[in-house]
Amino acid sequence: MKAVEAENLTILYSGQPALSDVTFTLEEGKTLLLLGPNGAGKTTLLKTIACFHREYTGELRVFERPPCEARELIGYVPQSQSLNERVPLTALEVVAMGGVYRKGFVHFRIPGEVIEKAEKVLEFVGLGGIGDRLFRELSGGQKQRVLLARALMSDPRLLLLDEPLSALDPSARAEVANVLDKIKREKGVTMIITTHDINPLLEIGDLVMLINRRLIAFGRPEEVLTDEVIKSVYGPMAKVIPVGGKVYCITGDFHIHRGGEKI
Numbered sequence: 465m466k467a468v469e470a471e472n473l474t475i476l477y478s479g480q481p482a483l484s485d486v487t488f489t490l491e492e493g494k495t496l497l498l499l500g501p502n503g504a505g506k507t508t509l510l511k512t513i514a515c516f517h518r519e520y521t522g523e524l525r526v527f528e529r530p531p532c533e534a535r536e537l538i539g540y541v542p543q544s545q546s547l548n549e550r551v552p553l554t555a556l557e558v559v560a561m562g563g564v565y566r567k568g569f570v571h572f573r574i575p576g577e578v579i580e581k582a583e584k585v586l587e588f589v590g591l592g593g594i595g596d597r598l599f600r601e602l603s604g605g606q607k608q609r610v611l612l613a614r615a616l617m618s619d620p621r622l623l624l625l626d627e628p629l630s631a632l633d634p635s636a637r638a639e640v641a642n643v644l645d646k647i648k649r650e651k652g653v654t655m656i657i658t659t660h661d662i663n664p665l666l667e668i669g670d671l672v673m674l675i676n677r678r679l680i681a682f683g684r685p686e687e688v689l690t691d692e693v694i695k696s697v698y699g700p701m702a703k704v705i706p707v708g709g710k711v712y713c714i715t716g717d718f719h720i721h722r723g724g725e726k727i
């Protein structure tokens with residue numbers, strides 16, 4: 465089944481296009497890495513697919529229906545977390561919130577079956593032992609995994625992740641990338657992941673989309689990640705470096721760290 469299908473999609477804010485004329489298809493079970501410089505329209509595209517933003521022209525279908533009719537199939541992990549850290553929630557409570565909201569509960573007592581599921585999902589993201597710890601006291605990588613667990617509580621078929629690796633150190637990036645890989649392999653969830661640093665995610669990306677207010681390239685990583693394409697968006701300093709059968713991208717938006725060295 466097609467998880468997402470866009471045809472001549474133009475997304476606007478108050479009549480002004482933010483992203484123009486995008487056409488692509490993402491089959492269910494595939495992972496798409498969404499790349500582009502600041503202000504390219506990455507978050508805008510994710511929000512429109514998730515039905516948080518509705519001003520667009522052209523066609524957009526999610527699981528073969530309009531995005532707003534597919535909301536229960538979508539999990540969204542936003543970029544800068546709006547979670548109020550002054551509220552002393554435990555990791556388990558944060559995860560359980562993903563099940564409570566979806567079921568439409570209006571009170572704060574979390575049902576036992578939701579807690580049980582939250583414990584299992586925390587285990588799945590490799591954080592089985594930390595349910596009782598306060599969310600705000602966790603490391604950046606642990607927080608991100610808790611937020612992934614929260615999104616998994618509703619068993620989404622499509623997971624939209626906005627910069628899940630940002631502000632993490634290299635080892636935390638690798639941990640989060642491993643969990644994303646596990647979600648893909650064991651749950652078969654379709655994912656769209658925006659990132660400035662594509663390198664830790666290249667192993668799990670089936671497809672790469674490069675945008676800059678319009679579609680620049682879409683295809684398999686080896687098709688999109690070429691010197692020519694990357695330079696056309698990020699300028700002459702950007703490059704693609706082949707290393708042992710893989711590629712590393714330097715786009716100038718970030719530095720790549722390997723073994724403590726800055727490349």
Ligand SMILES: Nc1ncnc2c1ncn2[C@@H]1O[C@H](COP(=O)(O)OP(=O)(O)OP(=O)(O)O)[C@@H](O)[C@H]1O
Pocket residue numbers: 477482500501502503504505506507508509
């Ligand atoms: N609510 C809004 N109202 C008006 N314009 C907006 C709104 N949100 C985003 N934009 C504009 O749309 C364009 C795309 O922004 P968007 O946040 O989608 O880019 P992005 O690729 O996610 O950037 P970044 O990597 O910096 O997060 C920008 O020009 C931005 O100023």
